[in-house]
Amino acid sequence: MTQDAIRRVTDRIIGRSVATRSKYLEQTRAAAGKGPKRGTLACGNLAHGFAACAADDKAKLKSGTEPNIAIVSAYNDMLSAHQPLERYPALIKDAVRKAGAVAQFAGGVPAMCDGVTQGQPGMELSLFSRDVIAMSTAIALSHNMFDAGLYLGVCDKIVPGLFIGALSFGHLPAVFVPAGPMTSGLSNPEKAKVRQLYAEGKLGRDALLEAESQSYHGPGTCTFYGTANSNQMLMEIMGLHLPGASFINPNTPLRDALTVAAAERAAKITALGDDYTPICDVIDEKAIVNGIIGLMATGGSTNHAIHLVAMAAAAGIQVDWQDFSDLSSAVPLLARVYPNGVADVNHFHAAGGMQFVISELLDSGLLHGDVKTVAGDGLDAYRQDAFLDNHGVATWRLGVKESADTKVLRPVADPFDSTGGMRLLSGNLGRGIIKVSAVKPEHRVIEAPAAVFDSQDDLQAAFKAGALNRDVVAVVRFQGPRANGMPELHKLTPGLGVLQDKGFKVALVTDGRMSGASGKVPAAIHITPECLGGGPLAKVRDGDIVSLDAETGELNVLVDAAEFAARTVTVPDLSHNEWGMGRNLFGAFRASATGAEQGGSCFAAPIPTA
Incomplete structure (x- = not known):
């Protein structure tokens, strides 16, 4: 029970x-x-x-x-x-x-x-x-x-x-x-639609700014x-x-x-x-x-x-x-x-x-x-x-005993889903989290070749160049707390959403964050250990088949275990994360941060996982 x-x-x-x-x-x-x-x-x-x-x-x-x-x-x-x-x-x-x-x-x-x-x-x-x-x-x-x-x-x-x-x-x-x-202002779905149209080049910046202003008003x-x-x-x-x-x-x-x-x-x-x-x-x-x-x-x-x-x-x-x-x-x-x-x-x-x-x-x-x-x-x-x-x-x-709108809020006897909105993923790429409540069931299982990037800007450039018009698992590495403070990567959401709407099987796998606005594209996030800390995600190469199954909670790269273990990792130049916009003041934070599953904290002692 x-x-x-x-x-x-x-x-x-x-x-x-x-x-x-x-x-x-x-x-x-x-x-x-x-x-x-x-x-x-x-x-x-x-x-x-x-x-x-x-x-x-x-x-x-x-x-x-x-x-x-x-x-x-x-x-x-x-x-x-x-x-x-x-x-x-x-x-x-x-x-x-x-x-x-x-x-x-x-x-x-x-x-x-x-x-x-x-x-x-x-x-x-x-x-x-x-x-x-x-x-x-x-x-x-x-x-x-x-x-x-x-x-x-x-x-x-x-x-x-x-x-x-x-x-x-x-x-x-x-x-x-x-x-x-x-x-309430401009509806969130309408705002998301405008963002996707802008990502496709079908709307200009003025239209995007107007939509954003009507939403955050x-x-x-x-x-x-x-x-x-x-x-x-x-x-x-x-x-x-x-x-x-x-x-x-x-x-x-x-x-x-x-x-x-x-x-x-x-x-x-x-x-x-x-x-x-x-x-x-x-x-x-x-x-x-x-x-x-x-x-x-x-x-x-x-x-x-x-x-x-x-x-x-x-x-x-x-x-x-x-x-x-x-x-x-x-x-x-x-x-x-x-x-x-x-x-x-x-x-x-x-x-x-x-x-x-x-x-x-x-x-x-x-x-x-x-x-x-x-x-x-x-x-x-x-x-x-x-x-x-x-x-x-x-x-x-x-308070009310019945929902005033069952499209928004339902009782335990008639829920939107029998389980909650978040699941643990684990496998040979480490442990991560996926928010499934916004992902349609038909998008929760994906097996596709990896396209590997070391920044969200590189992924965006590939999208704009048309290089991702295919089934793809976008892997964005070196985004953990110690690498660059683990920023949210929502710049990726509109582009990946466009690819999914075109009928491609698309997912994101990253040791970075996507937060509460994680949307319709399946995203395996917070992968730990992070890449800079020796996490296996750093070993994934372009073309490797990545399998993400949000139903069973499995996340794996389908590469021979001995070959994968023998791979070496070249850490990209992360010096651009160390200066500008106050980042030089946070070097001690990056150096001491615990992993995502331990809270990404600078002063809490690491807590062993189960």
Whole structure:
């Protein structure tokens, strides 16, 4: 039974994590014992900490009896998803004051946009920005002035980085505060169509820019179900958002009311009150499993095959891709949101959203309901929708029991697929991940000659020259964390999609990333060990037959084993990855990064795979 499989995976993770989890909790309890309150600070320290505060706030901080809430924000006004966060500190400070507490803006963290850097040199900083954000979060909290944290962030690496940083102060309660998706613009399928026409040379840059501008048109998260919106799903199903908070549009009365409610809740769950809920108690093995289950049930981002490993490790919990694959086999696919369908996240929310998904999974025994959350004990509170009462205050009621649109959201009894959206691939080319929820069944098995490239630009040039008009497995090598920071390779998606539409059998195999927007072309990604680390993918040559079977989870090159083992590898010149756009500052990150299955992290110890 699927419930048995979930229990087995959970028990396996608990058993594997005994030593590391115990050590984490021991360290966290010791930090709590020392006390996060101002009483541990010398008078000079404390005076520095509240010197700029208003008189009332200063009096509260002097007393040491009222909570002080840290605001850690990823605000900048270039990112549409983070621009709405500009108004949050004022809302939070006012709400916290009314609750008898204090809030201070503890620090900002960087937030880069993969949509802006896609295909550019700056994209090679993207994965490592997660660890920079984690460290920046730790610096913001390091003054030991705080009793809880409010974490303001949305997009790809930002939420995982804030999450890891918050867990390094695991004795503090943590509430994550989203900004919400932008309203629906040009549909994602129409946008993808324009991109393909541009790749074929049938539309000019002006038409492409206009389509992109109509799609990404205002404040809020991009509306497709990529890593940013997968982040929001994770924070809710893991109990770090308030119920129903994930997908409310920015700059609306309900969005503001939920921000106020998050601030009030943070003030209530500190160690100074009766409902102390530190993040170390919220994020345990069951919560991590719940996150992976949510990812599978909704067809979420493959980036979280990397991020969730690193996020779990920050809590002393060891997960690997076999855990992801086994949970995917046990969990049905309940949602179709672009690129897994034509709907966007606004349609998903309108159809029932997170409350419907969580209720369905709970009722079917496919989630651990006995967990702590920032809303209280158990996940039942997350069956509820948020709405405004007559006074404009956020309140909650039971969510819908039936999907409002079964083309977008379905019950467990009638899913889109009996299994989840992500699978483990393994074979003589290593281990990797494939997102199958957007790939039609007839495209999930392919056997074709390899065309080998050492950069996505080389592949694009071959496509434009007509050299790939055939059945082909495009192999893009030396794209792992140590080679160049593991950038996403979405520049390849339109061209490969064109080839597939022409009737060719097409696949991509790479030690790089494709993230949450992985689409209709089968893509074996995150191949590990990476090529620069001696991974066998580096030995593949033009014309080798590569077999990718997403149904059985096999990825192999069909070359005589002795011949393949005897091949030598010539590492291409990677010096162009070491300078420009700040890449020279990240040499230590590239040198120390763990493999993709170990989280691609610069400071987490490698975790053995099963």
